[in-house]
Amino acid sequence: MAVKRRSTGTHHGDLRNALEEAALALVGERGPHGFTLAEACRRAGVSVSAPYKHFADREALLASLAVQGYQEQRRRYRVALAAHTDPTEQLAAFAVAYVRFAAEESALFGITFLAGLDKTRHPELARAGAALHDDLMPVTGRIAPDPDEAFELLVQVAAAAHGLALFQQQDMLPGPWNTRLSVEDQAARTARALAGRPAR
Numbered sequence: 001m002a003v004k005r006r007s008t009g010t011h012h013g014d015l016r017n018a019l020e021e022a023a024l025a026l027v028g029e030r031g032p033h034g035f036t037l038a039e040a041c042r043r044a045g046v047s048v049s050a051p052y053k054h055f056a057d058r059e060a061l062l063a064s065l066a067v068q069g070y071q072e073q074r075r076r077y078r079v080a081l082a083a084h085t086d087p088t089e090q091l092a093a094f095a096v097a098y099v100r101f102a103a104e105e106s107a108l109f110g111i112t113f114l115a116g117l118d119k120t121r122h123p124e125l126a127r128a129g130a131a132l133h134d135d136l137m138p139v140t141g142r143i144a145p146d147p148d149e150a151f152e153l154l155v156q157v158a159a160a161a162h163g164l165a166l167f168q169q170q171d172m173l174p175g176p177w178n179t180r181l182s183v184e185d186q187a188a189r190t191a192r193a194l195a196g197r198p199a200r
Contacts, residue, residue, distance in 0.1 A: 018044040028107040032115035063122040069112035070128035087142040088195040095161040095187035102165035
């Protein structure tokens with residue numbers, strides 16, 4: 001998980017981590033909109049005034065976790081890309097890593113993509129998202145040399161993987177197609193199909 005574990009306790013340097021862990025647990029139980037900052041404080045075993053030493057409000061706490069979500073995705077995507085040299089297979093591996101992240105880190109996925117965080121208020125989120133774009137554009141650029149076409153291909157592959165991840169989370173696919181392995185396979189096959197016909 002992207003949230004770094006420190007020693008138990010909620011004093012001094014541990015306070016921020018304790019609040020992040022509490023918030024992540026609550027999101028896992030109720031979704032990114034289903035808890036208050038006061039509940040995170042109670043879960044962490046600290047006073048309701050404690051968060052303001054680190055976070056201006058609940059959204060700032062979620063934004064900190066969202067940045068960690070982007071960083072964990074970037075780590076996973078880089079590993080996936082490094083396992084292949086062919087750009088089509090790199091995109092397929094990226095798509096698999098995308099749906100796997102959503103399944104294995106559902107709370108971070110929900111915070112990163114479903115919390116409705118304001119990127120103008122938290123520009124660090126935009127920067128973290130741009131880093132993913134910068135890693136992936138050279139891959140799509142090898143398939144579609146025109147920058148606009150390369151960007152469109154990246155959007156198509158990411159959108160397909162995102163949709164499949166949500167379908168699985170919400171049990172929207174019929175029985176045997178709703179397993180994680182099946183969804184990963186669908187994501188890879190969709191990426192390969194899209195890479196075979198980049199936008200014109």
